[in-house]
Amino acid sequence: MRFRTDLKNIRTFSKLVAALSSLEKIAWVRLDNDTVRFTVIPEMTGSQVWASLSLDLIFDNYHIQSAEANNTINLELALVPLQRALKSAANSSYANLRLTKRDGLPMLSMTIHTMTKDGGGGGGAAAAAPSDRDNLPRGTAGFNSTDPFADNFQQESLELTMKRELEKVITQDIPVRVLHPETVETIMQPKVREPDVHIQLPPLLQLKAISDRFTKLAMTTSSGGGGSKTSNPKLELSANMHGSLRLRLKAETLDITSVWTGLDNPALDPSHINMPMEEHPSVKFKEAGPEKWATVRVDGKDWSKVLSVGRLDGRVIACFADEHALILYVYVPHYEEVGEDVVTYYVSSFSS
Amino acid sequence: MAVLNFTLSEEGVSVFHDALACMFKFSDDVCLEARSDRLTLSTINVSRSAYMCCTFATNRFFSRYNFEGNAQYRDRFFCQLWIKSLLSVFRTRTGGGDFGRGDKDAAVESCDVAVDDGPGKKSRLVTRINCRNGITASHSLSFEPKAPTHAKFDKSTARNHWTISSRTLRQLMDHFQPGIELLDINTDDESRLVNFTCFTEKIQKRGANINEAVLKKPLHTNIAVEMDEFDDVEVQDKLHVIISVKDFRAILQHAQLTSGDLTASYGDPGRPMKLSYSRDGVICDFILMTVGEKDASIQKHKDSRAKSSDAAKAGQQAQPGLDSASQRPSSVTGKNVNQQTSERPNQPLSTPTRLPAVRQPGFEMRPPPLPAPVPAPVPPPGSARSDSLFVQQDDDQDQMWEPVNQDEEDEEEATDNSRLEWNATNEPNPSLRISSYLSKLRPEPSQDGPAEHLASGLDPTQRLSEVRPLGLFSP
Numbered sequence: 001m002r003f004r005t006d007l008k009n010i011r012t013f014s015k016l017v018a019a020l021s022s023l024e025k026i027a028w029v030r031l032d033n034d035t036v037r038f039t040v041i042p043e044m045t046g047s048q049v050w051a052s053l054s055l056d057l058i059f060d061n062y063h064i065q066s067a068e069a070n071n072t073i074n075l076e077l078a079l080v081p082l083q084r085a086l087k088s089a090a091n092s093s094y095a096n097l098r099l100t101k102r103d104g105l106p107m108l109s110m111t112i113h114t115m116t117k118d119g120g121g122g123g124g125a126a127a128a129a130p131s132d133r134d135n136l137p138r139g140t141a142g143f144n145s146t147d148p149f150a151d152n153f154q155q156e157s158l159e160l161t162m163k164r165e166l167e168k169v170i171t172q173d174i175p176v177r178v179l180h181p182e183t184v185e186t187i188m189q190p191k192v193r194e195p196d197v198h199i200q201l202p203p204l205l206q207l208k209a210i211s212d213r214f215t216k217l218a219m220t221t222s223s224g225g226g227g228s229k230t231s232n233p234k235l236e237l238s239a240n241m242h243g244s245l246r247l248r249l250k251a252e253t254l255d256i257t258s259v260w261t262g263l264d265n266p267a268l269d270p271s272h273i274n275m276p277m278e279e280h281p282s283v284k285f286k287e288a289g290p291e292k293w294a295t296v297r298v299d300g301k302d303w304s305k306v307l308s309v310g311r312l313d314g315r316v317i318a319c320f321a322d323e324h325a326l327i328l329y330v331y332v333p334h335y336e337e338v339g340e341d342v343v344t345y346y347v348s349s350f351s352s
Numbered sequence: 353m354a355v356l357n358f359t360l361s362e363e364g365v366s367v368f369h370d371a372l373a374c375m376f377k378f379s380d381d382v383c384l385e386a387r388s389d390r391l392t393l394s395t396i397n398v399s400r401s402a403y404m405c406c407t408f409a410t411n412r413f414f415s416r417y418n419f420e421g422n423a424q425y426r427d428r429f430f431c432q433l434w435i436k437s438l439l440s441v442f443r444t445r446t447g448g449g450d451f452g453r454g455d456k457d458a459a460v461e462s463c464d465v466a467v468d469d470g471p472g473k474k475s476r477l478v479t480r481i482n483c484r485n486g487i488t489a490s491h492s493l494s495f496e497p498k499a500p501t502h503a504k505f506d507k508s509t510a511r512n513h514w515t516i517s518s519r520t521l522r523q524l525m526d527h528f529q530p531g532i533e534l535l536d537i538n539t540d541d542e543s544r545l546v547n548f549t550c551f552t553e554k555i556q557k558r559g560a561n562i563n564e565a566v567l568k569k570p571l572h573t574n575i576a577v578e579m580d581e582f583d584d585v586e587v588q589d590k591l592h593v594i595i596s597v598k599d600f601r602a603i604l605q606h607a608q609l610t611s612g613d614l615t616a617s618y619g620d621p622g623r624p625m626k627l628s629y630s631r632d633g634v635i636c637d638f639i640l641m642t643v644g645e646k647d648a649s650i651q652k653h654k655d656s657r658a659k660s661s662d663a664a665k666a667g668q669q670a671q672p673g674l675d676s677a678s679q680r681p682s683s684v685t686g687k688n689v690n691q692q693t694s695e696r697p698n699q700p701l702s703t704p705t706r707l708p709a710v711r712q713p714g715f716e717m718r719p720p721p722l723p724a725p726v727p728a729p730v731p732p733p734g735s736a737r738s739d740s741l742f743v744q745q746d747d748d749q750d751q752m753w754e755p756v757n758q759d760e761e762d763e764e765e766a767t768d769n770s771r772l773e774w775n776a777t778n779e780p781n782p783s784l785r786i787s788s789y790l791s792k793l794r795p796e797p798s799q800d801g802p803a804e805h806l807a808s809g810l811d812p813t814q815r816l817s818e819v820r821p822l823g824l825f826s827p
Contacts, residue, residue, distance in 0.1 A: 018753070019753070022753075022754065022755050026567060076567065077567065078567040078568065081529065081570065081571045084529050084571055085571060088526075088527045088573075102572065105566065107572070116519070116520045116523040116524060165520070165581070166577075166578045166580055166581045167578075168524065168575055168576060168577050168578075168581075169545075169575070169576040170524075170527050170573065170574065170575045170576075171573065171574040171575075171576070172527070172571050172572075172573050173571060173572035173573070173574075174571060175566050175567055175568075175569045176567070177566060177567060205752065208752075208753075301755065304755040305755035307753075307755075308753045308754065308755055310753060311753040
């Protein structure tokens with residue numbers, strides 16, 4: 001079993017991991033010849049995520065080899081150490097990841113080539129300004145104090161003799177478990193019926209700010225009224241096929257609603273639908289007019305965790321199955337090449 | 353006439369404060385030792401595995417310095433002080449200086465320190481902070497006449513040494529995850545690299561699910577730095593010395609504040625390591641205990657650490673008694689130390705040979721300030737109070753993506769007394785509750801940034817931190 005790859009788009013990778021880890025600390029990673037898939041399924045209730053990424057989004061020089069079909073390797077890893085390691089790699093000149101063993105335990109070992117922040121890879125000029133003091137040869141400090149202007153002169157003259165900063169090699173070993181194929185074959189991606197409404201969400205930061213505000217309000221009022229503190233507040237989310245999204249909080253004492261209008265209901269690709277277009281539920285919803293809403297209820301706190309995916313800056317399409325399910329497709333943009341990858345959120349929802 | 357008398361400049365005050373803040377991560381009290389040419393602050397942690405010493409050259413560091421020997425203190429004056437009280441003397445001033453950059457008047461201009469001691473005199477260390485606006489603040493601190501314990505470091509056995517920019521080293525430490533305990537400084541067999549390896553020996557709870565425990569292990573981090581990056585480097589091949597990460601962090605935190613290059617020298621594993629750096633007239637030395645291979649010796653080290661910390665505690669308790677007995681100080685302390693050294697042959701510290709052998713009979717004996725010198729559960733060296741050196745896990749931009757589900761927030765909500773609710777008391781003014789509730793929701797300027805943004809006529813119940821990311825306000 002071998003796995004080795006260089007890393008690229010570390011910021012995107014890091015943001016994805018951060019978004020995932022807000023839902024659950026442990027993820028299942030499935031690597032094969034074609035894709036890398038991160039799956040997060042909360043132990044208790046909560047939304048689950050299936051992030052299927054093409055290899056060239058975050059990997060480069062990818063090598064994988066295993067006894068399984070399509071060279072599949074299944075790993076379980078803790079997201080926080082991975083995030084930490086990616087943070088280390090954030091400003092690196094080069095980073096790679098490989099599966100290895102240390103003291104008999106499997107590890108994902110990340111090797112990072114980096115400079116310290118004030119070092120800078122370029123010439124002395126770039127690096128000099130804030131840090132030259134640190135790079136003064138020893139022994140000058142004493143000399144310094146005898147001449148009040150010495151500091152200024154030294155900054156200029158010693159730049160030439162300044163030691164060039166060399167690259168450091170950092171190794172971060174992330175503990176992993178190698179999963180047997182049998183243990184994961186029972187984990188299936190949820191199957192959901194064709195959605196009634198699909199709509200592009202407004203900027204998630206906006207949606208999150210308002211959702212969080214509603215959630216906090218609900219928590220304040222329910223605990224103040226002596227209500228049950230055990231269940232988290234539920235938010236009601238509705239959308240129609242005429243570009244509107246409605247977020248509603250209904251509690252004993254208050255009922256507030258935010259509505260977005262003018263949103264896009266993207267057209268469906270007929271090739272992806274195995275039924276006549278006119279029979280598709282969304283078409284029926286569209287015909288029913290703007291008062292036909294598809295509604296689901298989400299847990300306010302869980303929803304907030306889901307919306308943390310906004311840090312990826314992707315386009316988000318929400319698919320509503322009325323009183324049944326909510327699925328978010330987050331399209332992760334590729335910065336260099338054309339193409340998109342999709343992260344799928346199966347948002348846990350509640351019936352009224 | 354004061355025994356000791358000196359004046360610190362504005363910068364001197366902050367350098368003093370920084371040094372004391374660093375010492376506070378190791379111990380509760382500091383020994384001050386004054387001679388005519390130098391003033392020394394030193395401290396040693398309770399487990400006696402770390403020692404810090406700052407030496408200030410009197411002619412360079414102080415704006416004015418006068419040591420007046422008297423009968424009791426012929427060549428040197430010494431005393432032991434509470435770091436906490438010294439910190440509070442210097443802290444507010446330097447803090448104020450940073451805060452109001454526009455308000456220069458409140459900044460500290462200088463600080464006069466005078467120590468009075470001797471037969472028939474009140475023994476006090478008196479500080480007077482002079483602010484630019486003419487306000488002076490005086491503090492009078494009591495002290496214990498206790499000779500400093502200095503750790504000895506034998507240079508001849510320290511064959512390994514290197515020098516590197518402390519800032520570089522400090523930034524490298526950022527790559528280590530919180531929760532790690534031990535730092536292994538080692539070399540490979542070709543002597544091209546110096547590795548800094550961080551790991552923990554904490555045994556994971558072997559609960560029902562051992563698999564989960566595997567995943568809960570922290571990152572194992574190794575940083576390889578090329579030999580060329582160091583100045584004046586000479587290190588044996590394949591040498592492993594292990595020190596406490598927390599101590600190392602505390603030192604680097606201070607080192608990067610104070611100066612440029614940090615020099616480390618050490619001998620074989622298990623022998624002490626010395627770290628030092630200097631800056632205009634100030635020399636900082638640290639002597640740390642090291643351990644060797646990371647196997648059983650660590651466990652042993654930990655045990656002996658615990659034991660020796662007990663011993664040290666016992667020693668501390670015994671010491672004041674000794675002082676008052678004043679006759680045979682070396683015997684008990686000696687025994688104490690011997691006991692320690694037998695438990696741990698690598699004890700880095702020399703026997704405190706400089707304990708005052710003979711006390712002046714007329715000396716005013718203060719009752720030992722018990723139970724103060726023995727802080728109840730002694731924290732491991734530098735642990736409990738060391739500030740985190742890590743860069744924040746999330747920068748601001750990331751923060752706003754954090755889910756609302758913060759437990760602290762719940763607690764905050766739970767303890768929020770001004771919640772909107774019916775007034776159970778018979779207070780005649782129920783509307784007051786609501787207004788106080790609103791004011792609670794309103795952003796506090798100190799926390800959430802400049803409050804003038806609110807002038808835009810937005811709903812006052814929005815938290816500013818929530819609204820700002822929407823781009824409604826220009827920052």
